[in-house]
Amino acid sequence: RKEVEQDPGPFNxxxxxxxxxxxxxxxxxxxxFFWYRQDCRKEPKLLMSxxxxxxxxxxxxxxxxxxxxxxxxxxxxxxxxxxxxxxCVVNPNTGGFKTIFGAGTRLFVKA
Amino acid sequence: xxxxxxxxxxxxxxxxxKLTVTCSQNMNHEYMSWYRQDPGxxxxxxxxxxxxxxxxxxxxxEGYKVSRKEKRNFPLxxxxxxxxQTSLYFCASRxxxxxAYEQYFGPGTRLTVT
Numbered sequence: 001r002k003e004v005e006q007d008p009g010p011f012n013x014x015x016x017x018x019x020x021x022x023x024x025x026x027x028x029x030x031x032x033f034f035w036y037r038q039d040c041r042k043e044p045k046l047l048m049s050x051x052x053x054x055x056x057x058x059x060x061x062x063x064x065x066x067x068x069x070x071x072x073x074x075x076x077x078x079x080x081x082x083x084x085x086x087x088c089v090v091n092p093n094t095g096g097f098k099t100i101f102g103a104g105t106r107l108f109v110k111a
Numbered sequence: 112x113x114x115x116x117x118x119x120x121x122x123x124x125x126x127x128x129k130l131t132v133t134c135s136q137n138m139n140h141e142y143m144s145w146y147r148q149d150p151g152x153x154x155x156x157x158x159x160x161x162x163x164x165x166x167x168x169x170x171x172x173e174g175y176k177v178s179r180k181e182k183r184n185f186p187l188x189x190x191x192x193x194x195x196q197t198s199l200y201f202c203a204s205r206x207x208x209x210x211a212y213e214q215y216f217g218p219g220t221r222l223t224v225t
Contacts, residue, residue: 046214101156
């Protein structure tokens with residue numbers, strides 16, 4: 001079983017749609033959780049950190065469920081510019097700078 | 112401007128010819144890391160460093176070496192590259208705190224080994 005798993009998609013949605021991504025992680029002691037965005041062949045960039053209480057940034061909402069060991073990302077009112085790959089990232093509680101990335105979920109937003 | 116730089120951005124080489132990919136950051140970050148990205152596999156951590164002269168293996172360290180002699184630099188060394196090291200490589204850095212701190216990535220190095 002992979003340490004961090006994501007649905008690879010692709011998700012094809014029309015502009016204005018709401019889309020949700022899920023990610024599961026295997027290490028129950030994991031400490032920090034993130035969603036990064038990666039445009040084609042570019043470097044990943046932080047979209048949101050994910051907190052136990054859930055957090056929202058404009059059209060984006062992230063949730064963490066420690067009991068079920070998954071995190072989610074909800075995008076409301078999708079824009080063409082949201083088309084990208086969304087990476088789930090986990091820092092397991094092993095000390096240091098160990099970082100586990102999911103393989104990514106590809107999103108295409110169509111006009 | 113805060114940034115992570117990598118060089119070269121593109122490299123085509125032959126099997127067995129030693130190469131070094133440089134990485135430098137200007138944010139005074141303690142943590143630095145190298146990743147490779149392959150289709151369907153996502154980013155996998157090769158090595159990371161928590162400070163000068165402190166390095167540790169990630170998930171796929173075989174065939175790679177690193178060094179951290181200065182805080183700002185973290186070069187990736189392939190002593191004898193092989194075709195299965197053809198990949199897109201990213202360097203990243205981060206502040207050392209325990210919280211949810213952002214990693215800053217370099218622009219990537221696309222390596223082809225023939």
